[in-house]
Amino acid sequence: AQKVTQAQTEISVVEKEDVTLDCVYETRDTTYYLFWYKQPPSGELVFLIRRNSFDEQNEISGRYSWNFQKSTSSFNFTITASQVVDSAVYFCALSHHNFNKFYFGSGTKLNVKP
């Protein structure tokens, strides 16, 4: 069974603080993809990153970084020096490598206060 767990329902930080959003997944597949999406109040899910199951290299993109650890089935997302514009709901997701079918976590609402 495929499952994604985001234990943090809501996080509030003050601008410029660093924040980490946790994601734990379950799958029996050996090849899969992991994703992070951002959902602002407008409703559209904005793609942030994809990681392949065979590539555990961490990635940094500007203020965003992702830590993928297969040993703990985790794919955590860190925002460095958070900004008010980072306020949104963030979803972690898992897909099988052959189908366009995503399993989403329940989302973490991030509030960044000025």
Added chain:
Amino acid sequence: KAGVTQTPRYLIKTRGQQVTLSCSPISGHRSVSWYQQTPGQGLQFLFEYFSETQRNKGNFPGRFSGRQFSNSRSEMNVSTLELGDSALYLCASNLDGLGTEAFFGQGTRLTVV
């Protein structure tokens, strides 16, 4: 390059009616999938179409159906609407249908009264 377009953005329907939602994927993308988002159940997969064929279906009643046209545009239909069908319906466009990144539209907000 145009993104994923969903129409209409908002709908209000009465219980028992039916509704059709439309999704135009990114040009060249062959896979379209649909998701229902509610506060209680989160984001749930409805179905996926690839080259006009439904490849996967989520755990929803038969009142939910869809189709994909030769130009990859997709529609989903919900018949005999129930109050619980009120949700944000999101369409996702994917290039190759192989589970890689999907790009989402802004959704259709359906309210059933």
